[in-house]
Amino acid sequence: MPDDFNTETRRGNCMKIGASVASYTTTWDDISAAIETLETGRWDSVWFPDHFIPPSAWKGAENEPIYEAWTLVSAVAGMTEKLRLGHLVSGNTYRNPALVAKMATTIDQVSRGRFTLSVGAAWLKREHEAYGWVYPSMRERQDRFEEACALIRALFTAGGQPVDFQGRYYSLDSAPLSPGSVQEPHIPIMVGGLGERRTLRTLARYGDVWNLDGFAMGREDARRLGGMSMGLYNRKVSVIEKHCEDAGRDPGEISHTVFMPTMLTDDRSEADEFIERVGPGTVAGSAGYIIERIGEFAEAGVVEIMLAPRPSDAESLQRLDEEVVAAFS
Template structure:
């Protein structure tokens, strides 16, 4: 199994209390530590407003961070989970990503999806098309990027995007273009797009859901004549880890108390509840418990797990313990 780590960028109220002038330094230092550690990749989110509620707290822009990390690291791969295809014209996005790939020496991953955060969509003037329309636009956008990176030009007269000989030179350093991570588990559209274009998929859910979506992806691959084994399946996990159960509880309590200062007690309790109850995407436990949870998913074909540590801007002990006692067991 390969491992990726999210760098806090404010979107989840994870830089609160840190002076904005210092926030890049915090992100940079965490990226440097990840590069020096056992992580395959680092990741940011492509969002403009905080969640679970919009606020005036910092949320740093994903592709600006991609360029900054490209220039300030040398080994670790760089991804976004996931770029919303509607927030940037896909030909422009292809150009931006190709430039970042060159800066990085060929280390960019393209996480791409249809988007979901209605408040920021409308606030930025993008409207908010229904889900089928967003997915059709995703299909067109991926086609434009694929053309751009494999031929140096893109032309499409689509329902949502119209480009006519858009030149994307120089192309990415990576042969065949930047790898696509098609994010989302939509069974009839998203997974079909993934079967055609993706090197990786990214979908969450419990073991039963993961297994079902994997088989649907396999079916789409068979219809297209593509080898299912060519696609690495990944999932994201919000992770709190400590040596003892009592220390896990203390960290969860501390996280909830910090969130409460920004979003109130009720919302904070809702955010933290998955850690307390045990959910498919929130892992809270000792190293052995985290290893067992990931092994269950690995047995179903999970090849890449990406972890968000909600306290990493303030306390790196969860990250350090994960590096020491989880990654060596599973990698």
């Protein structure tokens, strides 16, 4: 696993901080300006959502502009030299996993070893309806996701040798993956999600990095465990450890990251409105409050926080850089 996700070397003030940049209801000029701000600032990584219709489409935004996430990461790889690159997260149902593995190693080559493959089962039904893609049941999506992760890991760890794979949904017939990744031993596989029975089990079996997704947090979980809290984090960590035990794997091999919807504001009513609108996994408030929350996760061993500021324009990112990210540089 690359040093970027090495738990032993990323503690306290060494916490890495990345940003999720919106790929919808925006323009390429705005995205480019945001990337320039991140690249020249204190930020460590940039991440894009993987959607074809804005997730807020139920609010009337279905026809708003949206950019394809893998194409964006490819473009950003050529615009940057230091930022680590990835998605939060890439939906499995949108692309064949063997193709995903090939695209991942290509981007890793182009970026000279800066790509993280972050994957999830996919959830937005309307996207599938709009583009004629099959939207399986939750159970089948989880089955497909686990099988896809197994296939991708088999390709990543084959050392350039052809791979045979026969699953229920996906197969390989002496399939090569060349060139491989720049990173050694392979591109990190990040699994995003909170599902205790299936998602975290897939992580324990095939993942290198876990991403706790604040956007995915349900209100019931939030009421019971206190929103984006250490209680929630510790609960999920205990589940991961149990799945690792069942898989015969050392849980220390899996590093932990947090995707944190964020609003920097000194206006309490504005913060409360944002939390109500976006969801209970949100961290909204003053710079001091956000720094304190990040610090809690740093002390618990989280190696990276991906802030999802609203808005994610260059001006907002610059302010976060100066008032929040600087505290961890």
